[in-house]
Amino acid sequence: MNRHDAPCEEPAEHLRFAAHLNEPRQVADLDEAAPVGSVLTDRDQAMARSAVLRHLDRRAGALHLGPASDRWAESMAQATAGDPFLAARLREWTLLRAIALRRSWDRDAPLASSGWLQREAAAASDAEAVELLAEHGRTRRTRTTARARLEHGQPH
Template sequence: MRALDAAPAAEAAPLIRRILTEDPDRQMARAAVVRHLDGRAAKLAGTDDQTWHTWTAPLREAIGDDPFLTLRLQEWTLVHQATATPSWSPSTLSAASDWLQRRLTETPGVSAPVLAFLAEHGRTKRVRAASRRPPRTEPDGS
């Protein structure tokens, strides 16, 4: 994990690929990659689309066909869209995982229409309640 934290952005994707293919402990490798992905995505959510794409394109290739990592990256892309662009769909949010719906309620900058939708249609009571709270204005560092 320290190697990922210390790697320059341009070297992260090749390092992730190496971790996922060479680490004999598959679960630990995935955990390290998820932690890195979550931390970096939280910092980049809400940036412009070019910055987001510059980060996600090589990452998408690096994680290959790992279903969990692919899903997590897709979910973070939805968080990005809900904070940086007006492009989100009610059907996508309705089908979103519990993790993604909770993340949207915790992420500064998520649009009011997204939160209003989740307040009414969120999958869990926790998501519906959190969507009604006043929006956060500062990142939580996660």
């Protein structure tokens, strides 16, 4: 039997990662804080953070403009409070929501945020955010995205 004939066993960390991605999905909507907190106790913090980040992005994207988003974000803020990166990503989703819904937001916040937030906000429908990022976005990619948004579909 050569190495190609042997059954492939999934490495333990891959199985744990898949389980961590699935854990928050096993509870009722908006009751994800406990499973997320549990995932963050994994000894492999990089893997745990990655699984929770994927979950945050998936759920925040799905809830982004809906009425349940604020309550969900509050519960996730408590669950991720011990991890500065995850807490920052959650704050950025909250800022992106404010921009998309044309709520009040701090003009300096997008400029102090990550490239991810700037790219997302550059494609938004809020004219103030798009104009700000077309001029002052951190990267050429962000500025180009914002300028294209202004040229091809002026936000109102």
